[in-house]
Amino acid sequence: MALETFYEVMRRQGITRRSFLKYCSLTAAALGLGPEFAPQIAEAMETKPRTPVLWLHGLECTCCSESFIRSAHPLAKDVVLSMISLDYDDTLMASAGHQAEAILDEVMEKYKGNYILAVEGNPPLNEDGMYCIIGGKPFVDQLKKVAKDAKAIISWGSCASYGCVQAARPNPTRATPVHEVIFDKPIIKVPGCPPIAEVMTGVITYMLTFDRLPDLDRQGRPKMFYSQRIHDKCYRRPHFDAGQYVESFDDEGARKGYCLYKVGCKGPTTYNACSTVRWNDGVSFPIQAGHGCIGCSEDGFWDKGSWYARLADLKGSGFGVEANADQVGLIAAGAVGAGVAVHAAVSALKRAQHKNTDNGADNSATGGEK
């Protein structure tokens, strides 16, 4: 395998130069870069030897892969994907078994310290990792082995980034996100269940062409896609500010496309690009389809209560099955209010009692001052 450039790979795939340049400018736009970056991307792809991406699968449902192969840019699908499958992705590549594992070793050897590791899913750590076995070994071993010589790691989806459904309470397999297993490599989190296809290809393209990590926020997510909430760019936002809400899913407000805040939309607490990039070639996204955001790209979204409620429930904090902050607060306020009322009544009684005896004492001491 000679060190061919991206451009060469694309041409080999039958992509015209015109399509290639279109891809470059579209990618620049998708990454939030100005038009002057398109030639820069083109040049990088023409001259740089391609960086292999090894794509590992732990405990996951393959929704990240499913999303990825539906990327709106045909080139991202055909080129980036085929470049990856050339190397290692046990779901998508043709080879299997020992042959597949041999490719992994070969790439790791040849591109030591120079390949990108993309992880879909996460390693379960209970029972020595026996809940996820790849090629006869626990996935956590494979992950650590491949991560050792990787340049950087991409955590695909909420599984790799935060744990997702398999790490939801009580997390029987102790499914653990990548950054709690690998500590010595830069890790880019691309959360979502799944992440948006264009976000995934955008992150990979950025890393491959500019040869550096995208700017990351505090939680390690690329700022270009995760710096705003769904709510901030939602096309239903004017209804939120106006005070027009869907009260139930079959009401007039639902038909008129009012804000889904009251039926538990998690847009205001969820960082993702759904309301700008949208899904399936920009066709729609959950809120546009009339259902609130479920917050799938947020840490621990399975454990934060109903998808149809505004407040996280507190059952993990010992407050009953479905209690939320308002219910707990109202009950506490009621109890304290009742306590205060009783206390006030007793105080009044005691005072009256006391006054009687006091007056008696006062009378004798002061000669009837009243």
Added chain:
Amino acid sequence: MSDTSLSGAAPPAASATPVAQAIKGGRKLTTVYVYEAPVRLWHWVNALSIVVLCITGYFIGSPFPTLSGEASAHYLMGTIRFVHFAAGYILAVGFLGRIIWAFFGNKYSRELFTFPFWRKSFWRGFFVEIKWYAFLKPRPLKFVGHNPLAQVFMFFVMVLGLAFMIVTGFALYSEGTGPGSWQDKLFGWVLPLLGGSMQVHTLHHLGMWVIILFVIIHVYSVIREDIMSRQTMVSAITNGHRTFRDDDPE
């Protein structure tokens, strides 16, 4: 710290006769200037902000019934949120000012920020107050500033609790102002620390309820103390002077 006895010099055993004499010779009322103007101002601004914040905050979490017509004709939620943020700023600035005043004000101005758990007299007063509230003691002690029980509540709810609400409030506000804003730089780290935006919203909400509980207890005990204790309460935080109803020691 507020001392438990005003006329500490007089030995308690000898108290009976001098008091009787004092009363005979006309009622003498000791008055102390406790709450200086900035403290009083802060108290009432803070109280007003809290009321506004609780009401608007509640309606941000549970909005009013839907308005009809075009979205462009209304800005109800926008206004409620604006009032909430404005009141939040006022509360935060007041809180900062109150901290600064603690450096310049009299000794009672520092009381709010202290929890002198190392002091024996503090715990003595604390348990006497508990007994007084549990109707086990017919007469409370006298206090120039807060009684120790009140001081514990003040410290944990009004200092730590308000600080928590200010920090989480600005963290949530930073979600709107965006990365790179000063709110984000100063408070943005709180969101991942406490488990994400959703969790911080819930905690901020719970904090509101804690403060509401505090307000209920505060208003009740202030009125009760004003009637039943040995010193004035409501007028003290209005004009700053605390008057004692008797000159008995202890």
